Amino acid sequence: MTERNWAGNLAYGAERIARPGSVDELAELVAAAGRDGRRVRALGSRHSFNRIADTEGLLVETGALPALIEVDEPARTVRVSAGLRYGELAEVLDREGWALANLASLPHISVGGAIATGTHGSGDGLGSLAAAVAALELVTADGSLLRLRRGDADFDGAVVALGALGIVTALELDIEPTYDVAQSVVEGLPLDAVLADLDAVTGLTASTSLFTTWRDPEVIEQLWLKRRADAAASDDLPPALAAMGARAATVKRHPLPDVSAEHCTDQLGVPGRWFERLPHFKLGFTPSNGDELQSEFLVPRERAVEAISAVRSLAASIAPLLQVCEIRTVAADALWLSPAYDRATVGIHFTWLPDQPGVEALLPTLQAAIAPFEARPHWGKLFDVAEAAERMPRLYPRWHDFAELRARLDPAGRFRNHLLERLGL
Template sequence: MTSTPSHPVAARNWASNLTYAAATVVAPRSLDELAEVVRTSARVKALGSRHCFNTIADTDGVHILSSELPAEISIDPGRRIVRASAGLRYGDLAPVLHRERWALANLASLPHISLAGAVATGTHGSGDAVTSLAAAVAGLELLTADGELLTVRRGDPGFEGFVVSLGALGIVTALELDIVPAFEVAQTVYERLPLEAVLDDLDAVTGLGYSVSMFHTWREPDVVDQLWVKRRADAVGALPDEVLGAAKAAVTRHPLPDVSAESCTDQLGAPGPWFARLPHFKLEFTPSNGDELQSEFLVPRRHAVAAIRELRGLAGAVAPLLQVCELRTVAGDDLWLSPAYGTDVLGLHFTWRPDQPGVERLLPAIESALEPLGARPHWGKLFTLDGAAERMPRLYPRWNDFGALRRRLDPRGVFGNGFLARLGL
């Protein structure tokens, strides 16, 4: 096992808006070494692809890197399950599945994120009928505070509390994920949709494809800049030439205005493998230069139009700090701390300019507008922690059950940190 107090890989998160506080960084080479670190440490956190914008993964104790642990990908065709090491990126897993003619039902915008980190924070892709990445978890292997491995699977008592865990229950070492037969997707972009027409029939717009995203800079509040439709190649019928008067883009587009689309997955209606179309960005490119911050709030689908109208009312304050806002849908699930728990949702995702003080000043206004509509924050992105301990039990019906599960699994608070404390955990 290697150990250093100032490991350069772990010093900062991807966006460089956070310097980690860990006193020590270790990279275990085996599960036995990992267990020994956990058993002998007062505070421990696993560190994945570092694509979180807040301190959810921070610790003042030991940061654990998974880069040296043995990698595993094992497909069980009979159960339609793949078992994979938790530290792998989705972009590493997807081509292996595709070679064996299997797929995951959905992927996030970036294939660069780790399995465990995405699942623990409820990260998602898009699609009216497609659930979050976490909802694909059929089982997981967890190293608990006593250094023992615990395996839980769908159907076990309390399983729904283990999946979106915020890193509070232990170190996830492996995941079992549902798989489906491989499929192809074609991606088409439409430009400049009238917002009011979209809101008049939001279901028709989000139902155009398997996965649909709208991008809005809010510089022209009444115009949606782009509509990205990802449609299965085996879908019946063809996409229209226009959507609400908006024509198909004649060239490939990046979600941000005037930015090269070289890093984006192929568009213009050309079909390709699921893993080369469902993300917005290609694995072989760095996602961006990191000069951004992110927030996201997910509202019940029944309040989607009202939420967008609330955001329209804040456009003047939002636009100066914003790079782009993405609107997309996620199907509901039964995972206790999933932002889509118990309801289909619309995600309102903000990619901000790298002005954290400005963003933090603006967030309370956005949250005040959206929380009466039941908005839940994405766990890995920026949101207001003041008062969170009072808000979360109102937003998550199983919040107290999760708290009890955490106390049972981690009585000495090995996996705790300041972020969890401010949530009331």
């Protein structure tokens, strides 16, 4: 039976998919593939919408490796197996009195895969999930285990590495004492008012997300506000938003119009544990499996208003293919291939209808419109690769440094695949 990704929009091209039950077994698989001249790639929770995790050789699922969650209280870190899902990690951490600073909108994604692609949540002061990495362990091309810690010469190049350096087996993540978050939703913000002071809107809470369908290019339909409970969380409408004519939602909302909010995390200002509010969706339910495609483009914060305005100019072309567009923020980091490398960042995320030909036909136009604003595509989502490849060395100042690191750790190219080659790696 052909195996597919989360969205079902691609079938993996690998000769086989292996599910090693130990790091030793994984190391032997990688070493044997190297001796046979085959390529190898890691496969996590399959939430990539492009072929970043595919190969014509051997795919190795990391989810079957032994589950590992080891808290180091003095260091304020947790060592975790790369194939574990964030929601599973979060529940254990919280029981022990600890938390992560940030989570993505889905708690269902694997730790290793999310970090390798620079995946993120939202928050002016919150880095991507990769920014929390304090150390990582990976099986390299000859089957040996390499460990890198924050501060090591190659560390900043190895965290967001697109699977190009080896198979990551475990990571250490920064943790902090557990905390509560309250989530509320505000509706009906005039887009012009938001763009007039985007910083003020995104800075209202620790984590803020804006949603629009672009059916009405003058309106942000929903604003999701996630306040830490120690920041006086409530369901009150912030005065700045009231002045814009916005209104507080009085019932629980889903980001997509007219979709049941049953499986969304709780709202209406009711405080809950951090892992039950920072994601948009509950761990116990798998949303949108096979019902959507995704793209995302991340721009410097100082160019965000221009980029959003450029997207708005295409609203008539975007809306027929779109379920919802989310605008969110990410703090700068120092990781070479992170979309937030060296700059505070705003992500413009598109949840598309499952119409791949239509989306692929639109992407060159969309990317051309936002290219002047240094838009970096999300590594694991749909983008026009030919257009992006020409700009990669300009978009990522450490691009050539990463290429040299890849060549040094994997000289025979065992972890390369067609997508990396098309991107110039």
